[in-house]
Amino acid sequence: MSFLNYLVSGLSLGSIYAIIALGYTMVYGIAKMLNFAHGDVIMVGSYVCFFAMMRFELPPVIGVLLAVLVCTILGIIIEKLAYKPLRSAPSLAVLITAIGVSYFLQNSALLLWTSNPKVFNSIVGKGSVNIGALSISYVTLLTVGICVVIMIVLTTFINTTKMGKAMRAVSEDKGAAQLMGIDVNKTISMTFAIGSGLAAIAGVLLCSAYPTLMPTTGSMPGIKAFTAAVFGGIGSIPGAFLGGILLGVIENFAKAYISTEFSDAIVFGVLIIVLLVKPAGLLGKQVNEKV
């Protein structure tokens, strides 16, 4: 494969990371918590879509919509049951709870659907577009396209709608937002709903590109997407997009030119270096504790 082909597949992987990272970054920006379970919501979304398409033979579009719906509800439920009671708790407690939720989802999936990998049929055809030596599969085109669309819609939503404004207000100052009449709980729920809905889309795209589906499918991409969000500057939407794309490309190049076994280690190494040089990430802003 040529350099360009690696670049294109890196962009495709990066787009998936970017969509997942958007969920992390929005939740972090508004609820100031690291939703460790986000990666496992991806997995749930993929299973829902898988069963809708394979078992009930529904058209792919319905499958995707169903996955989005289920994940949105799941996100809201998780937030209500596990995170909302800990709004004022130290961040260590919230993080441990989130890890608990992540393991809960993974192991529930293990009991429900067993650890046997399922072969996921792509939601679009197998074909590809050829431009000279470069061949781009439909899945890649779709993934990159959807990522760009999501990015544009989300930015517009945050900047122009009333809910978007409320989200920005809550992320700046929860207390002040509440005094201005913003329903903080509703805003946080909404954020989780959007993030989880995006996770479902990311899950379907992920499984279309890499067609094995297992209960642990979401965890590694989840961690890497979080890495991407931190890389770009957590809390920043363009940052998540940039971080996701960069990370996907870096990972693919590492696989192609250095070593497949070490690609994960290289990705994490990049995260560590970025955090040391720019502790707030590429586009994040540094917040200091007030004395």
Added chain:
Amino acid sequence: MIKSVKIKDRIEKSVLTYISVTAVFLVFFVMNMTGALSSKISGMLVPICVYVVMALSLNLTVGIMGELSLGHAGFMAVGAFTGTSVTMMLSDSVSNSAVRLIIGMVVGALFGALIGFLIGIPVLRLKGDYLAIVTLAFGEIIKSFFSNIYLGTENGSLRFSVLQNNLDLSEENGKIIIEGAMGIRSIPKTATFLIGYILVMICLAVIFNMIKSRTGRAIMACRDNRIAAESVGIPVFRYKITAFTISAAMAGAAGALFGNNYSSLVASKFNIDTSILILVFVVLGGQGNMLGSIIAAAALTVLPEALRSFADYRMLTYAIILILVMLATNNPQFRSFFEKLTGKLKKNGKEGGHES
């Protein structure tokens, strides 16, 4: 109404911990000697010691230093691979297996400390969630490092290669030790319950004696309020790295004990699931509570084996325990509910206690 909470004297608590650990050890040691234990239980005695030490070590980081490490299995891996390699290399020159094991554990602890120190330098400059995620990243890097290295000896010299087996060991004099993803094989089982117990006691003594000293107070001060600690002259970073290095050394020693307890050792064992499992011990036993960690680690290591049918639900149960313990200890409503409950029990227990 002024409510004053008396802090229990830690010396008393440490003595209680030493006594109960020793008592339980003696009972099981004698039972094991006389053959009263089933082979399944006696085979779990060393792993229990290993996980107890891992829980104590992580509790030092999470409970005393107040930072979350999600890569603790990585330090265990460092100790396991270095310690076991050393015992394998010494198998010809040192005949006494206990001495070999102890050398292996010391080497494991030293390498654990070294790696902990080196990783601590960048990691401990970060805060909170960032710190946690970077320790996770380092844990994964260590794991993939040990799955991709090859180590062997030939005529007393070391041969080492990364990614591919380029050792070119000769048939008669060469001996492969670490073989990439297959790890270390045909390890002589030298770990014993007695040495495991001694390791637990050493770790306990180090932790308790450190907590109740100027070093321990400085570490806890940094945990409670970093800015205030600096304002009284405590160099926060130096104390954090001290605690982190000691914690990593303990994990290294535990790893070496672990490695020498099985006939084969693979790096994939030390994944994030293992790190999380150890975190569950710490959280369930109570952050900063050493006896709690010991009980949680021992109980949760034995239970799934004792209840075979329970094994499928093990991780699910752990997840639920993790969430519930966090909600119970950190949610104001939950907490006041539990406080009322325990308050009532205490009142019933002893009349007219001095609690106002």
Added chain:
Amino acid sequence: MSPKEYIKREPLMPQPATNFIPERDIHKSPVIECRNLGIDFGGLSAVSNFNIAMGPTEISGLIGPNGAGKTTIFNLLTKVYQPTHGTILLNGVDTHNMTPAQVSQAGIGRTFQNIRLFKDMSVIDNVLVGLHYQIDYGLGTSIFRLPRFFSEEKKAREKALELLSIFDMADMADTKSGSLPYGAQRRLEIVRALATDPCLLLLDEPAAGMNPMETEELMENIVRIRDMFQIAILLIEHDMKLVMGICEVIGVLNFGQLIAKGTPDEIQSNPAVIEAYLGKQKEE
């Protein structure tokens, strides 16, 4: 420090004539001296041209409206923020390049406006953390519990109890500090700062949240601390009775600038101060 940074720093200025040291200390060299001290946050000047000098046994006050930059000055002195302009001399030594921990070891103790205790530790442990550098044994000595550990710990505990007894808190030694009442928490913060053996004590609103009786007691205690330890005390306070009652010199800050400096009597009649507090009166 890079050479470039070094050039950027302003040269030492001659001691400004506006500095004021009480008669008692006039022949001694000042314990702290700020020359042209200032800090910018993102181009916005929070404090600028701040000049003071304090005698080694002086009690001074810093007053001014909210947001005038009083706490910022404390944060500059203790290096929580690095100053962008000027020099701080502590006993004649430039504190440039020092970390907050080093400044504390060099002799500045402080309390915080929003109380910062080690909440999960006992009262005496809070003080023992303050005594950290007066306890002389290493990590190995404590792990092996060598005789030196016990003798040093005993000495430190006695010292801590002695310090606590200044505020009659010795009987609360084993209480968890987070569960103390508000006033006691403020007092414990002062004891903890005193434990570091400072030559300058910075008190950030020590009377906040105290009732008049407690404030009265605090005033006596501040003077007593100065007399006992022979140290300088700089305090920020909104309670004018306290400030006017015990401070020998008062500085008034407004918009990050020192607008007046002098004895309590001078300050009370200074038109610039009245304007800063009450606004400009309309010409009739």
